[in-house]
Amino acid sequence: MASRKIVAIEKKAYVSGPAAIVISLIIPGLGHILARKMGKGLLLMLSMITIIGLFLWRIKLLAHREIGFISQYVKAVDRKGFFIGFITIAIIILWFWIAKEAYQLTTKKSKGGFSIFAFVLLMFFIVGWQISEINLGRAIRELPEAWPPLSRILWPWEAAVTRATEELTASAEILVGTEDEGLPPIPPEVPGKPYIISTPNFGQLSSLDKQNNVIKGTVIHLKGKGFTADTITQIWWADSIGNEFRPRQDREYTSVLTDSRGEFTFDLVMPYRLIPPSAAGRQVHKVEAKQITEIGPFIPADPLRLTIALIIETIFMGMMATFFGIILSIPVSFLAARNIMNSSWITMTIYFITRTILNIIRSIEPLIWALIAVVWVGLGPFAGIVALTVHSVAALGKLYSEAIEGIDHGPIEALQATGANWLQVIMFAVVPQMIPPFVSFSIYRWDINVRMSTVIGLVGGGGIGFLLVQYIRLLDYKAAGIAVWFIALTVSILDYVSAEIRARFT
Amino acid sequence: MLEVKNLTKIYNDGTVALDDVSFTVKDNEFLVIIGLSGSGKSTLLRCINRLIDPTEGRIIWEGKDVTKVQGTQLRNLRRQVGMIFQHFNLVKRSSVILNVLSGRLGYVNPWKSLLYRFSSEDRAEGAAALEMVGIEDQANKRADELSGGQQQRVGIARALMQNPKMILADEPVASLDPVLAHTILGYLEKLNKERDITIICSLHYLDLVQRYATRIIGLRDGKIVWQGNNKDIRKMTDSQFKDIYGEEAERVNAGSLVGEEAEKWHREKL
Ligand SMILES: Nc1ncnc2c1ncn2[C@@H]1O[C@H](COP(=O)(O)OP(=O)(O)O)[C@@H](O)[C@H]1O
Numbered sequence: 011m012a013s014r015k016i017v018a019i020e021k022k023a024y025v026s027g028p029a030a031i032v033i034s035l036i037i038p039g040l041g042h043i044l045a046r047k048m049g050k051g052l053l054l055m056l057s058m059i060t061i062i063g064l065f066l067w068r069i070k071l072l073a074h075r076e077i078g079f080i081s082q083y084v085k086a087v088d089r090k091g092f093f094i095g096f097i098t099i100a101i102i103i104l105w106f107w108i109a110k111e112a113y114q115l116t117t118k119k120s121k122g123g124f125s126i127f128a129f130v131l132l133m134f135f136i137v138g139w140q141i142s143e144i145n146l147g148r149a150i151r152e153l154p155e156a157w158p159p160l161s162r163i164l165w166p167w168e169a170a171v172t173r174a175t176e177e178l179t180a181s182a183e184i185l186v187g188t189e190d191e192g193l194p195p196i197p198p199e200v201p202g203k204p205y206i207i208s209t210p211n212f213g214q215l216s217s218l219d220k221q222n223n224v225i226k227g228t229v230i231h232l233k234g235k236g237f238t239a240d241t242i243t244q245i246w247w248a249d250s251i252g253n254e255f256r257p258r259q260d261r262e263y264t265s266v267l268t269d270s271r272g273e274f275t276f277d278l279v280m281p282y283r284l285i286p287p288s289a290a291g292r293q294v295h296k297v298e299a300k301q302i303t304e305i306g307p308f309i310p311a312d313p314l315r316l317t318i319a320l321i322i323e324t325i326f327m328g329m330m331a332t333f334f335g336i337i338l339s340i341p342v343s344f345l346a347a348r349n350i351m352n353s354s355w356i357t358m359t360i361y362f363i364t365r366t367i368l369n370i371i372r373s374i375e376p377l378i379w380a381l382i383a384v385v386w387v388g389l390g391p392f393a394g395i396v397a398l399t400v401h402s403v404a405a406l407g408k409l410y411s412e413a414i415e416g417i418d419h420g421p422i423e424a425l426q427a428t429g430a431n432w433l434q435v436i437m438f439a440v441v442p443q444m445i446p447p448f449v450s451f452s453i454y455r456w457d458i459n460v461r462m463s464t465v466i467g468l469v470g471g472g473g474i475g476f477l478l479v480q481y482i483r484l485l486d487y488k489a490a491g492i493a494v495w496f497i498a499l500t501v502s503i504l505d506y507v508s509a510e511i512r513a514r515f516t
Numbered sequence: 517m518l519e520v521k522n523l524t525k526i527y528n529d530g531t532v533a534l535d536d537v538s539f540t541v542k543d544n545e546f547l548v549i550i551g552l553s554g555s556g557k558s559t560l561l562r563c564i565n566r567l568i569d570p571t572e573g574r575i576i577w578e579g580k581d582v583t584k585v586q587g588t589q590l591r592n593l594r595r596q597v598g599m600i601f602q603h604f605n606l607v608k609r610s611s612v613i614l615n616v617l618s619g620r621l622g623y624v625n626p627w628k629s630l631l632y633r634f635s636s637e638d639r640a641e642g643a644a645a646l647e648m649v650g651i652e653d654q655a656n657k658r659a660d661e662l663s664g665g666q667q668q669r670v671g672i673a674r675a676l677m678q679n680p681k682m683i684l685a686d687e688p689v690a691s692l693d694p695v696l697a698h699t700i701l702g703y704l705e706k707l708n709k710e711r712d713i714t715i716i717c718s719l720h721y722l723d724l725v726q727r728y729a730t731r732i733i734g735l736r737d738g739k740i741v742w743q744g745n746n747k748d749i750r751k752m753t754d755s756q757f758k759d760i761y762g763e764e765a766e767r768v769n770a771g772s773l774v775g776e777e778a779e780k781w782h783r784e785k786l
Pocket residue numbers: 527528529531532533551552553554555556557558559560
């Protein structure tokens with residue numbers, strides 16, 4: 011050790027101190043190299059080139075309409091003053107810092123520390139922040155607006171159950187037009203049955219003028235009887251071609267509370283409705299009053315039922331893929347085990363080819379395999395199974411082959427010496443050694459496969475992910491929340507179980 | 517009787533591990549092979565039960581040419597020859613009794629054995645073999661829970677399950693301390709004397725050689741450089757000794773101790 015230190019001190023730089031400064035100012039890092047600090051010099055040179063390159067690229071992006079560097083730079087400063095300014099100053103500081111260090115190295119004043127790299131790292135961090143469009147301000151600003159859907163995802167359980175409903179409905183016909191066209195009949199009132207009457211029972215719908223301002227239609231006075239007392243009653247409208255919708259008044263859906271006798275009165279502005287010209291002629295619309303009451307026991311709602319069904323599908327997708335993966339990877343793993351294949355150059359060639367193919371397959375993510383599998387076998391869980399199987403064969407093939415490479419040859423020799431045949435040797439000397447890694451890797455893979463199959467549906471590979479994207483696209487955040495909860499639950503249970511099983515087997 | 521005639525083994529990489537080796541072993545002998553590490557002891561032992569195929573030469577055992585047999589015949593030959601190893605070569609994760617029973621594999625119904633099933637006679641014999649080496653109480657432990665000495669006893673019990681006419685022991689005590697060495701070799705000697713099992717054993721310590729061998733072969737670089745009986749080895753001259761162990765070798769004190777004395781010496785040293 012001592013002698014090596016002396017040698018290091020005696021090594022002379024190729025250039026003098028001032029020369030190192032000049033060289034370093036022309037090409038940052040070259041001064042270090044000439045001061046026999048090859049690695050550090052190259053690293054600094056590369057960092058400088060990279061930072062400047064990235065910086066110029068960002069300037070160009072920020073000012074892509076400008077021509078000429080100066081005007082681009084000015085424009086970029088205009089748009090992202092802090093970023094451009096900081097990096098500009100930092101590059102200048104770094105430039106001189108490198109030169110100063112090169113001087114100190116050549117004149118043996120100092121060995122130079124790592125703080126220069128800390129500075130380089132800080133610059134990369136700032137550049138990275140800008141490139142990846144990190145926007146913490148936005149994340150905070152938009153939180154209040156994002157909160158309602160988020161809270162529905164976080165606590166979705168109201169959507170998990172539902173009850174059967176009973177509908178109490180009464181309707182009255184309204185003529186769009188004038189009295190002399192012949193008014194629709196008013197049905198007789200039947201005691202005990204819900205009943206609604208409108209006065210008048212004709213009038214004009216709301217309409218839009220040229221400036222798209224609403225011209226209010228006729229106000230009709232509704233009177234209802236025979237409903238459940240003290241209950242919200244929804245007012246619906248059905249147009250002349252039978253389309254039902256719920257009109258809004260002051261932005262709220264129209265509804266009214268019945269009094270203690272089950273009666274109500276309500277003034278409704280006849281809503282806006284565009285009727286296709288083909289349906290021209292006498293237009294009789296309908297106004298409806300509906301009371302929807304929930305009755306009977308709570309039952310699982312559709313989102314819950316679908317989620318459970320698809321979670322089961324997901325777990326089995328993972329299981330089937332693991333199963334096929336294990337079956338296929340066992341023979342493959344022997345081809346990829348060096349100690350099995352090292353007997354001749356032919357087998358060694360097979361070994362290298364197998365290893366290479368396994369490595370390539372493994373480096374492609376299951377999600378990408380799923381995209382390919384969807385093209386191959388169509389949407390659905392089978393595509394997911396194909397994708398996961400392909401990836402599992404590669405991953406397990408590698409793990410198993412390493413386990414095979416690690417087995418102790420002694421017991422094999424001992425068993426051969428007893429006169430056992432080859433199957434017996436395999437069963438008594440090889441299998442017991444293979445069981446622990448085999449079980450552990452297979453369970454681990456099952457864990458991974460279920461985890462992966464929760465997302466593989468995002469690209470159409472079946473399973474719970476498929477349902478989740480659909481709910482999110484429909485903006486049904488509560489249903490999506492149920493799916494998310496079940497995914498989290500399944501994955502963590504599996505994680506625990508798989509860790510427990512693996513712990514038992516080692 | 518075992519006759520080894522002009523045995524030569526050249527490994528694929530060109531190493532000549534055995535070079536024209538010839539000798540005979542009479543039934544009931546305790547033959548010890550000595551020699552430096554790399555002199556070819558393991559290769560020689562493995563040629564006898566054909567774990568290694570010799571390049572040239574013949575090995576005749578009980579009138580049969582061992583080098584010619586194949587398949588079932590080879591397995592039938594191997595099952596009569598027990599083997600004990602320096603590193604015991606037990607299946608570490610299997611139970612002691614399963615390791616012992618695996619010595620029986622050459623005799624049992626192969627299909628039944630694949631399910632790890634053995635007849636009650638075999639199991640009784642396994643228990644008896646463990647009793648013979650004094651570890652019947654360890655039968656259900658995992659093999660790797662046992663100490664080195666105990667593991668080698670399992671190795672002996674496994675060989676016993678073969679009902680062997682001959683036992684090959686490749687440095688059976690090299691990874692054990694000297695007291696245990698005597699215990700293990702004591703078992704081999706007992707088998708040799710009480711059950712008429714021929715023993716061929718490679719050893720490193722000269723004192724052990726003098727204590728147990730009835731006949732000795734010295735190997736050096738794959739050639740036999742010395743042969744003699746138990747008495748001859750005490751009269752071995754320095755130059756003969758150097759033939760086996762090379763010029764730099766020196767005889768240590770213990771080398772001249774015999775039997776009881778040697779045991780005492782080792783006990784004191786511990
Ligand atoms: N599988 C093998 N391939 C090539 N050379 C080997 C092999 N096994 C042993 N040898 C060589 O053969 C010679 C004899 O080895 P071995 O029989 O193990 O000697 P010993 O058991 O006396 O130490 C040594 O030079 C050794 O390196």
